[in-house]
Structures are given as structure tokens and as C-alpha cells.
Amino acid sequence: MMEVAFSGIQPTGDIHLGNYLGALRNWVRLQESFDAVYCIVDLHALTIPYDPETFATERLEAAKAVIAAGIDPDRSLLYYQSDVPAHAELGWLLGTMTSLGALNRMTQFKDKSDQAGEFLGLYAYPVLMAADILLYRANAVPVGEDQTQHLELTRDLAERFNQRYQEIFPLPEAIIPERGARVMSLKNPTSKMSKSDPSEASRVLMLDGPDTIVKKMGKAVTDSGTEIRYDWLEKPGISNLLEILSLFTDRSVDSLADEHAGTQYGVFKKTVADAVVEGLEPVRSRYAELDDVEVANLMVRNADRGRERAAPLQDEVMRAMGLRP
Numbered sequence: 001m002m003e004v005a006f007s008g009i010q011p012t013g014d015i016h017l018g019n020y021l022g023a024l025r026n027w028v029r030l031q032e033s034f035d036a037v038y039c040i041v042d043l044h045a046l047t048i049p050y051d052p053e054t055f056a057t058e059r060l061e062a063a064k065a066v067i068a069a070g071i072d073p074d075r076s077l078l079y080y081q082s083d084v085p086a087h088a089e090l091g092w093l094l095g096t097m098t099s100l101g102a103l104n105r106m107t108q109f110k111d112k113s114d115q116a117g118e119f120l121g122l123y124a125y126p127v128l129m130a131a132d133i134l135l136y137r138a139n140a141v142p143v144g145e146d147q148t149q150h151l152e153l154t155r156d157l158a159e160r161f162n163q164r165y166q167e168i169f170p171l172p173e174a175i176i177p178e179r180g181a182r183v184m185s186l187k188n189p190t191s192k193m194s195k196s197d198p199s200e201a202s203r204v205l206m207l208d209g210p211d212t213i214v215k216k217m218g219k220a221v222t223d224s225g226t227e228i229r230y231d232w233l234e235k236p237g238i239s240n241l242l243e244i245l246s247l248f249t250d251r252s253v254d255s256l257a258d259e260h261a262g263t264q265y266g267v268f269k270k271t272v273a274d275a276v277v278e279g280l281e282p283v284r285s286r287y288a289e290l291d292d293v294e295v296a297n298l299m300v301r302n303a304d305r306g307r308e309r310a311a312p313l314q315d316e317v318m319r320a321m322g323l324r325p
């Protein structure tokens with residue numbers, strides 16, 4: 001039997017280069033060799049302020065963006081998390097085994113609660129994420145580096161469940177790319193590129209047009225020197241751009257750094273922008289061809305497939321916990 005890959009993305013705004021290089025490209029790659037299940041995690045998105053009026057559109061846009069990025073809905077299962085109630089149910093069950101100590105160590109809660117306030121949903125986010133992954137007995141979870149801590153918690157919960165109740169869950173492995181696991185902000189290259197950064201210039205969006213990409217890249221913060229060198233300590237801005245270029249050209253960072261050692265920063269940024277424009281062109285054109293109604297119908301059909309697929313595992317968990325005869 002094929003191993004299972006699972007991952008999710010929040011419909012909380014436009015997908016950026018970090019989401020694409022850190023996660024989505026690996027989602028696409030893993031569909032070749034895994035039974036892949038990908039989820040628009042709309043329940044997670046409710047943990048920060050959002051607008052219910054526009055949420056339906058945002059969910060659909062996220063689904064279209066994931067398909068445009070290269071997820072083949074005939075091959076992978078793509079659905080909305082809230083359509084499969086077993087996510088929330090398993091989240092509750094796992095919550096009964098999660099210590100507050102473990103949740104208090106999660107750095108993302110600390111970061112996000114500064115902006116979103118201290119709510120139970122945000123605090124319990126990592127438990128729901130563990131449920132998302134374990135519900136399909138996933139073996140591989142393609143994510144960016146910021147999710148490492150949540151993956152550790154997922155493994156701990158799986159282990160605890162297996163010991164306390166019944167050996168049901170495999171321990172999932174995070175699939176984190178060697179490069180692109182933490183794409184940095186174009187405005188502040190010591191913090192990660194993020195959807196919630198108020199500055200739009202801090203991120204290139206996966207669906208940005210060529211002119212916008214060139215403009216944003218042209219304004220990317222570099223450093224005071226003139227050299228192009230791969231050195232995260234002294235030259236985080238240039239190192240970030242080198243990594244991005246490397247990912248879009250399939251060349252090593254070292255050979256690119258050698259080639260561009262004497263290039264002026266402005267010229268280098270244009271080279272990076274051109275590579276990004278070219279690399280994202282197929283994604284943009286696939287997106288333009290997608291029909292809203294067809295994708296919406298696909299998501300309705302996939303909701304059924306998701307529920308059917310989740311049911312046997314959920315039943316097994318309930319039995320193991322004494323909730324079924």
C-alpha cells in the first residue's frame with residue numbers, strides 16, 4: 001500500500017512565495033509517490049480575525065490556487081477541512097491527552113496571540129493540526145520550517161495514543177525542503193515572509209503579475225555592502241534572494257553566488273525577478289483557466305470522499321477509547 005502524505009493551507013489571504021517554495025512545491029512532488037491528501041484548513045483560519053462575508057470566496061480562491069500550483073485533483077484528494085467533521089472530533093479527543101505545558105511551549109501561539117488575542121481556538125490550533133494529520137494516518141507531512149514544533153507535538157500525541165489505547169497511528173515525518181523552508185520577508189530579511197505582514201511589499205504572491213514581481217523584487221532590502229555572497233549572518237537579504245533564485249533555476253546557491261559575485265545589486269534583483277516571473281508563469285496561466293463553478297463542484301464531491309475516507313479511522317479511534325461497543 002502507498003504511504004500517505006497530508007498537508008494543509010489556510011485560506012487566510014494570498015499565497016506567497018514562502019508558502020509556494022516551502023510547502024506547495026513539495027505537495028506537488030509528493031503526489032508522484034504518495035497517496036496525497038491536501039486540505040484547505042478553513043477551521044484553522046477562524047482562529048484569527050476574519051470576515052464571514054468574504055470567507056466563501058477566500059476558500060474557493062485558496063482551492064483554485066492550490067490546483068494552479070500543480071495539485072492534480074484526479075490524483076490527490078483536495079477538500080475543505082470543515083466539510084469533514086471528523087477533524088474537529090478527533091481534535092477534541094486528542095485535546096483530552098494534550099498537556100497545557102506542551103501547548104505553552106508553542107511559539108506560534110505566542111507570536112499570533114499578540115495580534116489576534118488569547119483565544120482557546122488559537123491556543124488549541126496545534127491539537128487540531130495533529131488531528132488533521134493523524135486522521136489519514138499520514139506518514140509524510142510537507143510543510144515549511146515554521147511547522148516543525150507542531151509536527152513534534154503531533155508525533156508525541158500519536159505515540160501517547162498508541163501507548164495508552166491502541167497502536168493506531170504511524171509517527172508522521174515532516175518533509176521540509178533543504179532550501180526554501182523559510183523564505184524571508186523582502187522588507188525585513190530576518191523575519192519570515194508572512195501573509196499577515198502589513199507590508200504588501202514584504203512578499204511576492206504566487207499569482208502576482210510580472211510587473212508587480214519586478215517592482216517588489218526591485219525594492220527588496222539588501223544590505224549596505226556591494227558583494228553577492230551566501231551568508232545569512234552578514235547578508236540575509238542577498239542570501240534570501242540567492243535561495244529564491246536557486247529554487248527557480250534549479251542551480252546550487254554556491255554556483256549562483258560565484259557567478260554573480262561582482263554583479264550590482266540592482267541587476268541581480270532583476271535577474272531574480274525574471275526567474276520568479278518565468279517560474280510562476282505556468283501557475284498563473286493555469287489559475288486563469290480555472291472555472292469557479294467547476295472547482296466549487298469538485299470541492300463538494302471531494303467533501304464526500306473526505307468523509308468516507310475519514311470514517312473508518314474515526315470509528316477505530318472511538319472504539320479504542322471506549323466510545324463504541
Ligand code: AQP
Nearest residue numbers: 009010018019022023143144181182183193194195196
Ligand atoms: N516564509 C515561509 N517560508 C517557507 N514556508 C512557509 N510557510 C509559511 N510561510 C513560509 C508554509 O506554508 C504552508 C501553509 O501555511 P499556512 O496556510 O499555515 O499559512 P501561514 O503559516 O499562516 O502563512 P504565513 O504566511 O506564515 O501566515 P502568518 O505568518 O500570517 O501566520 C505551511 O506549511 C507553512 O510552513
